[in-house]
Amino acid sequence: MLLTAPGCGGRDARLPGVNLVIITIDTLRFDRLGCYGYESIRTPMIDEWAREGVLFRDAIASVPLTLPSHTTFLTGQFPPKTGVHDNGAYTLGEEKTTIAEYLKKAGYQTGAILSAFPLNRKYGLNQGFDTYRDDIPREFVLYDERLISGPKAYNLQFESEQRRAEQVTPLVKEWLDSLNDDPFFLWLHYFDPHGIYDPPPPFSDMYSDLAYPSDLYDAEVTYLDHHLRDVKRLLEDRGVYDNTIILFTADHGEGLGDHLERYHDQFIYDTTVQIPFVIAGGAVPDEWPRMVSAPVRSADVLPTFLELAGVSHEDDIDGISLVPYLDGVEPFPEDLTQYVESYSPQHNLCVRLFGLRKNGWKYIEAPTPELYNLAEDPGETTNLADRHITKAAELRQELLAMIDSAEDIPEEVDFESRKKLEALGYIQRTERRIEMAENQEADPKDMARSIDGLHESMEYFTYGMLDSSLAVSLRLMEIFPGQPRIYDNVGNLQIRLGYYEDAVRTFRGVIQTQPRYIKGYFWAGMAYLRLEQFPEAARYLGKASAMDPTLDIARYNLGVALARSGDYSNAVREWETLIQNGSDDRSIQLAKRSMVDVKKALEEAKETGRPIQIETD
Known part of the structure; x- marks a missing residue:
């Protein structure tokens, strides 16, 4: 069934022949922009768009992860309907219809320029695009000397498959130069400021007065903003800016240490799911409001853009068009349901997380359920689930109704894709936590210190500070026994640093208490191999090989x-x-x-x- 976009009432396009551009920034936290009140940063281009356009203060992405979040942007559906829940293991089905397919059928020229492997065409988001530039150069240039000389330099340079903002602009010009006079739809994806944070000079020293990671993260954001100016200039030079609507947004935010989360996929707090959302461009009507405080979702992009262009869509979408509310025909709904989820905790042997924001409340389904009054507690620091049982039950019932019919058919991640995702900091192969029963999984909150410690250790490792990395891992091993990823860190570091006898003692001890830990035999065997005790090395490595x-x-x-x-x-x-x-x-x-x-x-x-x-x- 096809519907005229909600709110159209059968009328013509709100903005006939308008060009449409979506700019999605990977890992951009909304409150690290000048237009959202962050005074320590310089983002003149983004702030200019916010002044000239419409800034939404309460926009939510459905998933704090690249592929599933962008899938919602392009389909207007939440992950339970798209069936895409994680990077690498899911592909958008051909039966789904993207915004590019709708617009192409309506005569639009469609193009996408991507900046990282998780959006490779193999995952299905290329549907409907005449041009889909996922041909990312093999070499990624590093600037920080610590990264260049560090043990992960090769992975970052040649296996991460990402491009910087400065490499996007020439592709935008090339694509614009190829167009005729028909309207166009362009999706631009930037991977800055996704970690590892490595801004080029002179941006790298711009915020040296701030502590890590804010100094480097903010520098990446300012670097990105600098190159967004080029995009506006290209549209102006072509004479199309005044007939173009631009959505500036992000796929998710970044923890930056809040809630003991350095990065972005282990929790669904607002630090990682609340996003910048600015509708700008020369075609923004003068009568539209400059700021909107009502809730909106990434799923609302498809119906909104289609109504602007006068294009019909199927009825099986979760988003709504924002056009009637922008036009002032109706007041913005304050009771809009904002759905969020993350499957990523399962990579750390924790439960998946599901959540709902509605009427100023937020509920998170977890072994220890969470409920927050966002108006009084925007930082989500005080869990009210035990004090407001009725409200928690009400939101939980609505949430479960959304996820009960969820499509969830993960695929095996092939070896080459796994290498690229791992180089970007995603998806690790891990054994189950050893002492767990097969059906038991932990609450991510209870594992936060462990996961944060692993990330701290990996940061030291990436920057070549191996002894510091080992010290963190050894401390974690004492506090959180039975976690294979921690053991693996210790083994890798002790072997790399030449502490072979320490490794033998460590892993013979681990094997005594955790005999099913396969890599324990591997690390002990590697230590014996380096000590040239070959029969013992063969015995332990043979055991590891036989077990796996x-x-x-x-x-x-x-x-x-x-x-x-x-x-x-x-x-x-x-x-x-x-x-x-x-x-x-x-x-x-x-x-x-x-x-x-x-x-x-x-x-x-x-x-x-x-x-x-x-x-x-």
């Missing part, structure tokens, strides 16, 4: 330990198995090279009678 045949790096190093023990035939057998069945390309290539070296050394020893001299990685 897909742990390719364990099988490769088992072959190394066997070869160095003189058991060449079994070493070759392990490498052949890895080459045949493995998925980790690096381990496979190492196995091929080592197998050639061993076979060559065996032939030379047979011909010369000299002892075998072989080096393996």
Whole structure:
């Protein structure tokens, strides 16, 4: 069923032939902009759009994560309907209709310029776009010398698949130059200021008086703002700015340490789901209000833009058109339901989170339910669920009705996609928390200190401060026993730093209390390998490989330990198995090279009678 966009009453387009632009900024917290009251930052272009257009003070994204959040923007549907809940593991179905498909059918030229791998066309958001520029250059330039010399430099430079704001502007010009006189729809996605925060000079020193991470985060935002000025200039030079509506917004915010969240996907507090939302451009009618305090959602973008263009849409959407309210035909609804969720806590062995904001209240469904009075407690610091039981039950009932029919069919994340997502700080392979029953999951609130500590350790690691990273991880291991990611951090760091005997003691102790922790055998085996105690190395690595045949790096190093023990035939057998069945390309290539070296050394020893001299990685 097709409907005229809500509020049209069958009339013509509100703004006939208007050009439509959506600019989404990844990880931009709404309260870090001058127009939202943050006085410590310089964002002149964004502030200019806010003055000339309409600034919405209470806009909410459905998910604090790139792919599912953008899916709601483009479809007008919340995640329970789109079926897209996380990065990498979900694809928008072809049966869904995007705003680009509606507008293309109505004669619009459609284009998208993307800046990060989570929005790659393989995840389905390219539907309806004539041009979808997800062809991101392989090399990502780093500026901070600590990052350049750090252990994650290669991953950040060559596996993260992201582009900076300065690389977007030439693509915008190229696309605009290719257009005819028909109206156009353009979606621009910027990945700045997503972590790791590495603004280029001179922006990098602009806020040196602020503490980390505000100094670098704010610098990235100002750098982004500088390049948004170029977008406005391109539209003006082409003579189309006065007939263009621009939505400036973000897919989600950033924790920046609030609620013990450094980044953005483990909770659904307003720090990460409340977003900037500004409708600007030369075509904004003079009679529209300059500021709106009523609630709006990312799902409202599709019906709003379609009504402006006079395009009909299907009725199975969650958003509403804002046009009648902007025109003053009706007052903005104050009781709009704002839905939020995050599936990301499951990567840390916690429950998924679901929430609802309505009439100034916010409810979060979790093992310990949460209820906040946002008018009195905008920072969400005082949980009122036990004091306002009726209100919590009312919101919970409405929330459960929304999620009971949710589509949830995750896909296996392929190895190459996993590498790119991990390089961007997303999605880690992890074993279940060891002592948990199979059906037990934790409340993310109870794991906040652990997760924040892991992020702190990873920041030290990324900047090459390995001893500091290890100190944090060892402290976490004592406070939160039984967490594989913490153990893995300790093992990786002790091996990298050459603390092999410490690693042996650490992981032999861990194995005694946690015998099902597979990587414990791996890390102990690696330590023995570095100590050149090859039989012990083979024993522990063999145990790890037997417990998890897909742990390719364990099988490769088992072959190394066997070869160095003189058991060449079994070493070759392990490498052949890895080459045949493995998925980790690096381990496979190492196995091929080592197998050639061993076979060559065996032939030379047979011909010369000299002892075998072989080096393996």
